[in-house]
Amino acid sequence: xxxxQLEHSEVDQVNRLLDRHADELxxxxxxxxxxxxxxxxxxxxxxTQDRVAAFRLExxxxxxCISGYKVDQDRLxxxxxxxxxxPDRSPAHREELALVMLGSLLGHPFAWATQQDGRLIHDVVPxxxxxxxxxxxxxxxxxxxxxxxxxxxxxxxxLTFACLRNPYAAATTVGYADHLDLPxxxxxxxxxxxxxxxxxESHLAKNNSEPGMDAFDDINEMQRNPDLVAVLFGDPAxxxxxxxxxxxxxxxxxxxxxWALDALVxxxxxxxxxxxxxxxxxxxxxNYRVVHGRKPFTPRHDGTDRWLKxxxxxxxxxxxxxxxxxxxxxxIH
Ligand SMILES: NC(=[NH2+])NCCC[C@H](N)C(=O)O
Ligand SMILES: O=C(O)CCC(=O)C(=O)O
Ligand SMILES: [Fe+2]
Numbered sequence: 001x002x003x004x005q006l007e008h009s010e011v012d013q014v015n016r017l018l019d020r021h022a023d024e025l026x027x028x029x030x031x032x033x034x035x036x037x038x039x040x041x042x043x044x045x046x047x048t049q050d051r052v053a054a055f056r057l058e059x060x061x062x063x064x065c066i067s068g069y070k071v072d073q074d075r076l077x078x079x080x081x082x083x084x085x086x087p088d089r090s091p092a093h094r095e096e097l098a099l100v101m102l103g104s105l106l107g108h109p110f111a112w113a114t115q116q117d118g119r120l121i122h123d124v125v126p127x128x129x130x131x132x133x134x135x136x137x138x139x140x141x142x143x144x145x146x147x148x149x150x151x152x153x154x155x156x157x158x159l160t161f162a163c164l165r166n167p168y169a170a171a172t173t174v175g176y177a178d179h180l181d182l183p184x185x186x187x188x189x190x191x192x193x194x195x196x197x198x199x200x201e202s203h204l205a206k207n208n209s210e211p212g213m214d215a216f217d218d219i220n221e222m223q224r225n226p227d228l229v230a231v232l233f234g235d236p237a238x239x240x241x242x243x244x245x246x247x248x249x250x251x252x253x254x255x256x257x258x259w260a261l262d263a264l265v266x267x268x269x270x271x272x273x274x275x276x277x278x279x280x281x282x283x284x285x286x287n288y289r290v291v292h293g294r295k296p297f298t299p300r301h302d303g304t305d306r307w308l309k310x311x312x313x314x315x316x317x318x319x320x321x322x323x324x325x326x327x328x329x330x331x332i333h
Contacts, residue, residue, distance in 0.1 A: 001174065001275060002060045006068030010045040014069060017043050018094050025097055026089055029120040031328040037097065038104035052105040055284060062289030063174050069280040071095060071164055078303025083116050083123040084209065092164055096121050096309055099162040102282055106158055107313035110320065111331040113215040114203040118331045124308035126299035134246055135202055145175055145272060145293035146244035148312065151197040151222055154320045154332055156312035159285040163277035164307040170297035171274035177241035177289055180267045187236060189260035196226035196249040215333045231264065240288040
């Protein structure tokens with residue numbers, strides 16, 4: 001993992017940029033605001049721009065954490081008890097804007113019509129009743145490692161988090177896909193289209209407010225009948241990954257594929273390490289080179305819980321153009 005510790009003068013520069021433009025850039029999830037944020041991102045500290053560019057060019061590890069920014073905890077108020085409870089303008093608008101600007105140095109923010117009601121900026125908070133789910137909103141169960149939105153061919157190139165608070169130091173887990181210790185022959189099998197990845201539960205109608213939406217028909221179809229895809233791809237010596245074992249299946253009788261997948265799970269389980277995000281940390285995860293998950297924690301449900309903002313980024317909006325109703329809509333349907 002790579003860390004960039006912002007110096008005082010750099011934090012001041014970021015804060016001045018946010019002071020100048022926070023009101024102008026609300027609402028933030030419009031095409032105009034995203035465009036403007038991408039232009040303003042060039043006023044972020046040069047060292048930050050440089051490190052993010054190195055990360056994008058794969059000159060660094062697949063995880064970058066930018067620290068040093070201070071979150072005004074009083075301004076935030078209580079952690080919401082559900083992602084749905086977001087007011088029009090989030091009390092964390094400043095941090096959302098910072099995340100969008102930093103993300104714009106890397107790619108283009110996009111959303112899923114089938115996740116968190118199509119919102120561009122997600123809230124990751126523990127939700128009462130979800131404790132043992134395989135959802136970002138769970139808490140007491142281990143969130144098993146995964147590529148974000150692994151089931152979908154249009155999944156993001158990067159996953160980004162702004163940590164607003166994490167009082168009990170719940171750990172995000174991370175694992176690199178390159179240099180995994182796999183048994184002979186497993187890598188070759190994992191590079192073949194022999195694996196089905198079903199949508200994770202955050203994309204199911206029951207976890208959204210408009211269950212009747214057409215987009216859920218496609219999710220249901222992918223659920224019933226996932227395409228067979230490769231788990232490793234790119235350079236065999238340093239492969240990219242696409243996996244979410246908890247939601248994966250192997251066709252009946254393909255024992256070799258099952259063996260290779262089991263071997264991958266074992267190797268990755270051994271390679272995972274903890275990354276504790278703290279308030280003010282901005283974290284960038286390369287969704288091709290790295291998988292992530294989260295260790296169990298005990299939620300409080302009293303307004304003081306852990307709170308992350310999350311945005312998916314793509315390097316190429318054109319790939320999803322036919323899945324978005326108009327060019328200016330960032331949600332994939
Ligand atoms: N192995 C898993 N738990 N995969 C699903 C990950 C959680 C999902 N991305 C969410 O936002 O809730
Ligand atoms: O809460 C975390 O640290 C990570 C949760 C997660 O996997 C996600 O939000 O995609
Ligand atoms: Fe995730």
